[in-house]
Amino acid sequence: MKKFTLGKSRDHLFELVPEGRIKKMKIGTKTLGLVRRGSECFVFDAFCPHRGALLTEGQVNDRNEISCPLHQYRFELKTGKVKVGYCGDLETYPAILTEAGLEITMP
Structure with a gap:
């Protein structure tokens, strides 16, 4: 398992990832999506497992x-x-928001 940190602090991450917006990012060779809801962050494969559509162009519901x-x-x-x-x-x-930024764990 490898851990990556996005942002320099919790506040910096909030600036990088506005509430409810879907962001596309690359970690190594993986293209990922990221959504922040309050202080909870979700990181996922950016491509739909069905037909490979780019999920970062999708919508997040309530x-x-x-x-x-x-x-x-x-x-x-x-x-x-x-x-x-x-x-x-x-x-x-897995993604955990810490005072040092968003810690993402990759296999």
Whole structure:
């Protein structure tokens, strides 16, 4: 497991990732999506497991689910479980907001 830190502090991360906005980022060769809801952050594979559409162009609802812009499949941001649609679950990554920034754990 590898850990990466995004931002220089908690406040810096809040500046980098506005509330409810979906951000696209790269860690190594992985393209990831990031959403912040208050002090909780969700990091996930940026591509839909169904047809590979870019989830960072999707929408996040009030149940913390992201919807795919291609077929409106929905995935729970915390676990990656598919909630609407017929495909595998979305890969998610542990992310903890600390005073030093957002700590993301990658396999």
